[in-house]
Amino acid sequence: xxxxxxxxxxxxxxxxxxxxxxxxxxxxxxxxxxxxxxxxxxxxxxxxxxxxxxxxxxxxxxxxxxxxxxxxxxxxxxxxxxxxxxxxxxxxxxxxxx
Amino acid sequence: xxxxxxxxxxxxxxxxxxxxxxxxxxxxxxxxxxxxxxxxxxxxxxxxxxxxxxxxxxxxxxxxxxxxxxxxxxxxxxxxxxxxxxxxxxxxxxxxxxxxxxxxxxxxxxxxxxxxxxxxxxxxxxxxxxxxxxxxxxxxxxxxxxxxxxxxxxxxxxxxxxxxxxxxxxxxxxxxxxxxxxxxxxxxxxxxxxxxxxxxxxxxxxxxxxxxxxxxxxxxxxxxxxxxxxxxxxxxxxxxxxxxxxxxxxxxxxxxxxxxxxxxxxxxxxxxxxxxxxxxxxxxxxxxxxxxxxxxxxx
Ligand SMILES: Cc1ncc(C[n+]2csc(CCOP(=O)(O)OP(=O)(O)O)c2C)c(N)n1
Ligand code: SF4
Ligand code: SF4
Ligand code: SF4
Ligand SMILES: [Mg+2]
Numbered sequence: 126x127x128x129x130x131x132x133x134x135x136x137x138x139x140x141x142x143x144x145x146x147x148x149x150x151x152x153x154x155x156x157x158x159x160x161x162x163x164x165x166x167x168x169x170x171x172x173x174x175x176x177x178x179x180x181x182x183x184x185x186x187x188x189x190x191x192x193x194x195x196x197x198x199x200x201x202x203x204x205x206x207x208x209x210x211x212x213x214x215x216x217x218x219x220x221x222x223x
Numbered sequence: 224x225x226x227x228x229x230x231x232x233x234x235x236x237x238x239x240x241x242x243x244x245x246x247x248x249x250x251x252x253x254x255x256x257x258x259x260x261x262x263x264x265x266x267x268x269x270x271x272x273x274x275x276x277x278x279x280x281x282x283x284x285x286x287x288x289x290x291x292x293x294x295x296x297x298x299x300x301x302x303x304x305x306x307x308x309x310x311x312x313x314x315x316x317x318x319x320x321x322x323x324x325x326x327x328x329x330x331x332x333x334x335x336x337x338x339x340x341x342x343x344x345x346x347x348x349x350x351x352x353x354x355x356x357x358x359x360x361x362x363x364x365x366x367x368x369x370x371x372x373x374x375x376x377x378x379x380x381x382x383x384x385x386x387x388x389x390x391x392x393x394x395x396x397x398x399x400x401x402x403x404x405x406x407x408x409x410x411x412x413x414x415x416x417x418x419x420x421x422x423x424x425x426x427x428x429x430x431x432x433x434x435x436x437x438x439x440x441x442x443x444x445x446x447x448x449x450x451x452x453x454x455x456x457x458x459x460x461x462x463x464x465x466x467x468x469x470x471x472x473x474x475x476x477x478x479x480x481x482x483x484x485x486x487x488x489x490x491x492x493x494x495x496x497x498x499x500x501x502x503x504x505x506x507x508x509x510x511x512x513x514x515x516x517x518x519x520x521x522x
Contacts (some may be wrong), residue, residue: 156449200251
């Protein structure tokens with residue numbers, strides 16, 4: 126993660142690892158979540174749902190920081206994030222990612 | 224489903240607890256901002272820790288008005304323009320309840336404009352959320368009292384010749400105790416504002432500037448909802464506690480958002496109880512000198 130000024134305790138800061146769930150059948154393909162995820166976790170899938178909309182797909186699962194922004198911006202209640210269980214979150218630290 | 228996902232605590236959307244999930248997907252268009260405002264309202268309700276049974280959600284007619292049909296609380300989809308009148312009745316019949324009105328700009332401030340100003344004047348204890356998408360979305364995009372000067376609608380194909388209402392200024396001048404405006408992209412601040420409004424005694428008002436790509440954006444050559452969201456957000460400036468009359472909606476870098484009013488004032492029910500208990504002095508408080516009557520010449 127990039128910092129404007131590197132915090133003194135950067136090596137101790139833990140960044141939460143998030144896991145995103147997409148409820149594909151609810152999605153209407155507006156792209157809000159994809160555009161406003163500041164971590165580039167999501168892309169538009171080539172697939173269609175039953176209503177004929179493309180829906181988001183997770184391409185960078187490790188980059189998700191569980192900020193919930195995709196969840197609150199989605200007008201369809203079709204995507205949400207939650208903290209990864211401990212086992213899947215082996216001390217993700219601020220140094221990870223970009 | 225991956226092994227990792229299988230161990231996750233939750234498979235349901237966090238908002239499902241407050242949604243009538245059997246009705247989802249809702250009818251709103253792809254990229255419509257009403258869903259974001261609705262989500263914000265649900266988050267604020269959850270945050271408030273007020274018991275669910277105490278809430279009633281009332282809306283009128285319009286795309287925004289459909290919201291009442293999707294929320295899993297006592298909710299009422301009333302006639303066009305009458306949401307506040309209906310909510311007033313509810314509040315008086317059950318004063319301990321928390322009454323929320325959520326509706327569109329046309330419903331609340333065109334056909335329903337009189338109810339709005341008088342409920343604010345009387346300080347009716349309710350929270351009014353107005354999704355302002357600058358037009359009548361449901362009926363195909365006619366001129367609303369919020370339509371920006373010069374913007375095209377089906378009824379103003381050359382552009383609107385009217386100056387729009389400033390809803391926040393109107394609410395404040397009529398006596399609302401809480402007034403705030405945010406765009407649909409200021410999600411966290413919007414949720415905080417709605418939560419504050421819910422906790423406020425009196426007439427609280429929150430305006431949400433929201434994209435309607437289908438009826439409004441399309442006629443103004445902004446078809447992508449993302450571009451509308453961005454237009455509103457990028458031109459917004461946060462000015463808390465500014466005089467509401469100066470809280471302009473100017474799409475050239477001066478779309479003022481923030482909390483403009485947060486004051487205390489007795490509500491209608493406070494005054495009504497005081498009158499009925501005989502606690503209010505006869506009017507006029509200075510009294511009338513009967514002996515002086517008729518002595519002063521007119522003119
Ligand atoms: C008495 C009456 N007059 C007119 C209508 C038609 N009508 C339905 S919705 C609407 C306007 C809705 O606009 P708004 O409140 O801004 O909601 P939006 O669809 O934009 O969310 C109108 C005029 C009606 N249903 N009833
Ligand atoms: S929770 Fe945040 S980081 Fe994770 S996908 Fe959603 S917006 Fe991106
Ligand atoms: S914000 Fe919601 S509806 Fe829009 S693309 Fe993402 S998941 Fe689909
Ligand atoms: S017409 Fe406009 S306001 Fe109505 S659902 Fe579609 S985008 Fe939303
Ligand atoms: Mg409208």
